[in-house]
Amino acid sequence: MRVPPLLTLVLVAIWLLLNNTIAPRDILLGLLIAVLLMLAAAQMRPVQPRLRQLWVAIPFTFVVLWDILKSNWNVARIVLGIVKDRRVVSGFIDIPLDLRDPHGLAILAAIITSTPGTAWAGLSEDGSVLKLHVLDLRDEEEWIRMIKQRYEQPLMRIFG
């Protein structure tokens, strides 16, 4: 049985963070627990992610953090009603997706839903169309381009 190395390292990191230590003894114990857990979980998770260009994740994290900050600001202005005399129209948009990897989709869902102003409302049966709810739906094309370029492209580079 194969133990995925990256996930094992993540589990060790979680163990060390939980114990708030980097003592060699705890690293060893963490490794042992992580490997045992991975062996136990291997039977339940048949789909292994194929990671291609993992380094893309580093700039991508900052892009997402920046977008979350920006959209917090935008939603705050809408809630407080300081949007310069225009009506804020919210609604659903359909975005054609090329991303198929379930792990990539899960991350896309988490990003879109954690970002205030956009919320995941479902994927079509065949997984080709993503339905989103957008709070400030001014330019539909702009939103589609944004999601595809800023989020979908990097995710497709990370998960092949």
Next chain:
Amino acid sequence: MIDTDLSAWVVIPVSLLLVLGGLVTLIGSLGLLRLPDFFARVHGPSMGNTVGTGSVLIASMLTSSALAGRPVVHELLITLFIVMSSPVTSMMLMRAALYRNKVREEKQQAARAANAG
């Protein structure tokens, strides 16, 4: 007053972060009250989940690191768990609301058809 020996270099950013986190969470909750319909209201609480908790956690990391005299970062785990769990909740609420609307529409259509016929 709790007697601590934290320097102003820690106290000032920590206080600012706590005030920011509180304000952002308050505005998010206000959104829950003020926004017009269910789908719009979904967006309010995610402010508290992101910048709200984020600033409180950074403030906590700064304080504990300064008090312990070494980096204390296990607050990062809270971020990880929130990132994994909170979107699931709001997605399920979203799906449930969509389903409810669909059922309601179908009922109305059935009623209209019955009236017409």
